[in-house]
Amino acid sequence: MTSIRIDGRDCPTRTGINLLQACLEAGENLPYFCWHPELGAVGACRQCAIRQFSGPDDKAGRIVMACMTPVSDNALISIDDAEARDFRAGVIEWLMVNHPHDCPVCEEGGECHLQDMTVMSGHNLRRYRFTKRTHRNQDLGPFVKHEMNRCIACYRCVRFYRDYAGGDDLAAFASHDHVYFGRAEDGVLQNAFSGNLAEICPTGVFTDKPFSATYSRKWDMRGAPSVCVHCAVGCNTIVNAREETLRRVLNRYHADINRYVLCDRGRFGHGFVNAPTRIRTPLCLMAGQQVALPLTEALEHFTRMAAQGTVGGIASPRAALESCFSLRALVGEARFSTGQTQLEQDCVQLAHTLLAKHPGALPTLHDMESADAVLVLGEDVCATAPRLGLSLRQSVRQASFHDADAARVPRWMDGAVRTLGAQSPSGLFVITPAPTDLDTVAAQSVRAVPDDIARLGFAIAHLIDPAAPAVADLTEADAALAQRVATALMAAQAPLVVSGMQYGAPALMQAAASIAAALARRVPRPGLSLIVPECNSMGLAMLGGVSLEAMLEMARAGELTTLVIVENDITRRLPPSDVAELVALVPNIVVIDHTATPLCRQADLVLPATTFSECSGTLVNLEGRAQRFFQVVFPAAPIQESWRWVQALARSMESGAEHNATSPADLPHTAWHLTDWQDLDDVLADLALAFPALAGAASAAPGADYRMNGQKLRSQTYRASGRTVIRSHISVHDRPPPASPDTPFSSSMEGAYGPDMPAPLVPGYQVPSWNSVQALNRFQQEIGGRLRGGAAGVRLFPPSDDGEARAYPYSTDIPPPFTPAADHTVLVLPQPCLFGSEELSMLSPPVAARAAPPMLRAAPRMAAFDRAILHLDDRPHSLPVSPLAGLPEGVVLCPTHRVMRAFRFPVRARLEGPHGTGEPS
């Protein structure tokens, strides 16, 4: 800690940052453009000029760029200095010379950093009377809109896109006044983080294209803190809505998880909420047709179903913890399924077990950025957990940071550090069957079959700790690779091993955990991260339940007459024959879901549930962090939360049983107080009683009774418009604003709001003079650090008791090496795609537009034909084949869920040439 004097005011600050950051942390309004907390400083825009004095006797001082000047002890600076003000006013006037007269028709208007900075600098009259330069725009695909006239050439976009996110199809072209940021030619931006350009760009050059179609100004939208539901990372988001429709998803800063960046699947995958596939009324199957019916009739229908016999329940890893728990309370432990296949469930359980007993650290995404050696073992993290992949990409810079420290260059001096680190070695090793986006920055990337990767992993573990089991018959090349990786991991201060269950291979996760545990004997806290597939997979693993196959067995035994399926499309998990059998065996199938899935068409009763934007709930991410998402949209009447539907079912079962005048013992099994729950906090209180391991979920965010300064928190801005007219075409009479019993938010503009509000409850960022997302600086304790409102979410895994040396029970289950089958079958490996594999985001039109058509990939010798016929469980599929160098023989990669709906784990299948004759080899 040190102190600097800004305009005669002493401000405590810290060393290792620049003066711009220090001024902003001290609450000063100092305009800037090119600096970004995550991208560092390059001094490109010259906007943050201040005067620095060399000592108390120095009356003249000199103008410096605050972002390029490190904080020194007792530095004397002046922001208010007349010459510095003139300098800044001059710079903004130059920047504005070519800026078009676009603000009314610009999506950035009202949350524009350039607008804020122009007002802050006092430039309010254009003196320039000559012509403006113009640019032609490019079509950059379904996510990002391009309007180059508005550019002020701060270079943030290319620095983010190329340097930070690793893209290579956006660049700066031409020179001087003509400088242009775009692609070499029109086309879709390929990087998985292109949507962040809308937030990174300080003005309206890059804007959110899907949002533009349902545009509303920032001040008009209601906001709520939310959590992304499109993968298991659990990135924090802000959901914006107006007129009870979801308009957009923005990044919400979480110091440990997503920080400033969100992947495109998370940002644009919300379209399923407003898609025509939404279910908005209860549906009942009558004579092969699904007919809408009123709520009361639907519940009476269920009462009749429940009276016929026992009720079973299938939950879902994409449903909130509360929904799954309520279902378990309804049907009881024995007939509650997690809604996963046995293999999926075993893998998630194993991930949970391995993480819980890991002797080292379970790093957050932010911790991963400072790992100095990373091993990715058999998981395409850039497709299954994209934001985590981006963190791993940042970890590659550790060597250049160490070089910079040695050269005494501050780490935030981005240009210098990147030049210095251009030749720094990478500490990232990627061993996967399919190529990943990380290959370009990896020290070595190796293609192998999952079993061989697992063997390699066990060999690495053995090299690090001889107590770990050795692998027999390792090839020479593999042994050399294992040695290289082991040496790199052992030399590291903060090594990290990442694996996952993408290939349904428990051995891979065992191997990764073995390596991490072996490292724990050498370095204090080696990291282990295991990726699970869906947003609440980990929460469901902690809840427990039987698999889908076990439910099918129960149905075969005639033990189920009614099956309640909550937010789960089991056609994505079970082969069509099994689904057909289950539907045939169970007389009554009740589906509670928000989206009309193929399963809904076969259900006897469909009940409309809420999506993440319409209810509040808790999700547990892959690192075991329970996080709350909050309601922002108030849907029309029959739509309600899944747990409220389950509660309604329980009540109708009770009333049915009482009506039949049976003894109390015959009443349906409703454990805990399912029918007495009033709000979300009641559900969570019972959840904590039933599952002590999940007790932390209740404190993931303040409850509905939380008040700040005696008030609820407002979810609208103080200047939301149209209050007295927005409904007047329906009725001119005022209605009270809608209210939710589950959240501490008021749905109107009345309530408390401020930078100190609890971190899980920030509905949006705005402070006086800062209307853009850059207002976030004011919500942080220190820029890039924790939020002033504390941490968001609760980690449910107990901290490991490090320091205590215990014998780690290494797995000895080493798979045999892979050998191509002799019977003309190939091993079909699942290839998840960033766009296309995830269920809900594919219902969002922009994401669906980005999904590439399904294609097989095989070793070049096997890809002799352009097309091939793959005989999967359901039927033969004719697919284009593209060669992939490095892939072993006897293996093909097939996109998950796109060819056969239930295909997600490796299978052996027959592959034929295009006409069904001859082998493709």
Added chain:
Amino acid sequence: MLDTLRTVFLTFLHSFHRRATVQYPEQQPYLPPRYRGRIILSRDPDGAERCVACNLCAVACPVDCISLQKTEADGRWYPQYFRINFSRCIFCGFCEEACPTYAIQLTPDFEMSEYARPNLVYEKEDLLISGVGKYPDYSFYHVTGIPIPGKDRGASERERPPVDLHSLLP
């Protein structure tokens, strides 16, 4: 007694005063062109809608009686719906002042009595007139950098033609 006579006298004198009563509606009062009455949406000199759905009128409105939704066609922004609840409007003129395109204007018409409040909710088709209103020459799309059909990029007022990125000239 004297007081009564005085009152009668004063009342009598009033019959020689100028009449204050206006015979409305037979006799229409004069209202200046800038009188703040019923709100309209105007068109630009080319006959296209001036409103670009920027939402500034809505946010300026102190009684929040304006609501609209942006939509887009051929690069032009325009309101999908534009609704004013005149039963709430206080005719302050802030919306006109906020409007960056001179689209929303107040007119010298105040005759808006209705028996039913819903009749005072005006939609876009009720608000949009076919003329330019008080500003005969202004067209926002001739000034802004956004190209529209008939006006290519770089063809707005005070703009140079688009930069040729392949040129090597300084």
